[in-house]
Amino acid sequence: MPARTTPLRRLGRALGVVLAVAACGGGGGGGGGGGLGFASPPASLAPNSPTLSAVNVAFDHDQVAVPANTPFVLVFDNRDSVGHNVSIYHDAAYQQRVFLGSIFSGPSTRWYPVPALAPGTYSFRCDIHANMTGTIVAS
Numbered sequence: 001m002p003a004r005t006t007p008l009r010r011l012g013r014a015l016g017v018v019l020a021v022a023a024c025g026g027g028g029g030g031g032g033g034g035g036l037g038f039a040s041p042p043a044s045l046a047p048n049s050p051t052l053s054a055v056n057v058a059f060d061h062d063q064v065a066v067p068a069n070t071p072f073v074l075v076f077d078n079r080d081s082v083g084h085n086v087s088i089y090h091d092a093a094y095q096q097r098v099f100l101g102s103i104f105s106g107p108s109t110r111w112y113p114v115p116a117l118a119p120g121t122y123s124f125r126c127d128i129h130a131n132m133t134g135t136i137v138a139s
């Protein structure tokens, strides 16, 4: 299994590639589950990137503020040995998904490339554990 890592200087282009892989049903991103998630931080990672952690099958925040109208990287630190992910939905009923994060077991971190979100309030959750939920406010 190749262990090459890519600097991902041009996150937008990399995102397109990963999206294409995901669309083909591949397990790209190293996390399984068909979602997106880089196993190393992109070189362009903003110092104030939003972060979430999972500890004892709970998120450490139930609200996350992100910039609107611009792609961002959500840093997700899974400190549990069980698998988690972060997926983002347009609605509180989790019907309209706008981002699917790869599921992975910890302790490990993934860097999720989230596409630009219009201003508003979104819902996030771990798709495995129904109790792990919160809101994302893009502004």
Ligand SMILES: [Cu+2]
Residues within 6 Å of the ligand: 057, 083, 084, 085, 126, 127, 128, 129, 132
């Ligand atoms: Cu979970």
